[in-house]
Amino acid sequence: MQIAFGSDDENETTRAVLDHLRERGDVDLIETDSWPDLGAGVGRAVVEGRADVGVVMCWTGTGTAIAANKVPGVRAALAWEPWIARNARLWNDANVLAMSLKRLAPDVAVEVTEAFLDETAPDPEEADAIRRLGDLDRR
Numbered sequence: 001m002q003i004a005f006g007s008d009d010e011n012e013t014t015r016a017v018l019d020h021l022r023e024r025g026d027v028d029l030i031e032t033d034s035w036p037d038l039g040a041g042v043g044r045a046v047v048e049g050r051a052d053v054g055v056v057m058c059w060t061g062t063g064t065a066i067a068a069n070k071v072p073g074v075r076a077a078l079a080w081e082p083w084i085a086r087n088a089r090l091w092n093d094a095n096v097l098a099m100s101l102k103r104l105a106p107d108v109a110v111e112v113t114e115a116f117l118d119e120t121a122p123d124p125e126e127a128d129a130i131r132r133l134g135d136l137d138r139r
């Protein structure tokens with residue numbers, strides 16, 4: 001699996017997530033300390049096919065999620081617990097995971113990341129809703 005990863009700061013939580021991502025696949029590190037550029041850079045890596053999924057982190061997780069979602073084709077989801085991450089994949093076909101590097105403990109952030117990566121395909125029952133999300137990119 002190719003994973004694009006970007007974080008605008010570094011701490012125990014980001015290091016734990018990055019270590020986990022490196023166990024799960026090849027990591028393309030997007031490096032800039034500007035969170036809008038970071039979110040968009042990870043988003044572009046995903047929609048341009050250089051990565052299967054992306055993971056973004058900033059203090060809140062929200063700024064990088066918003067920036068990633070500005071890239072047409074990105075479905076970035078902010079998650080803080082595994083259930084949210086898993087269902088963002090299943091029900092929203094999320095292709096970028098966003099997390100707060102300040103508010104998640106390292107083990108929780110790794111569990112959230114694992115849940116996100118473990119779900120590899122959306123729920124077929126959500127196909128129509130996911131198609132409608134794609135339509136919004138084209139309006």
Ligand SMILES: O=C(CO)[C@H](O)[C@H](O)COP(=O)(O)O
Pocket residue numbers: 008033034035058059060061062063064
């Ligand atoms: O959480 C964030 C954006 O949502 C940023 O990480 C936070 O605002 C710090 O950014 P900067 O160091 O550029 O001021």
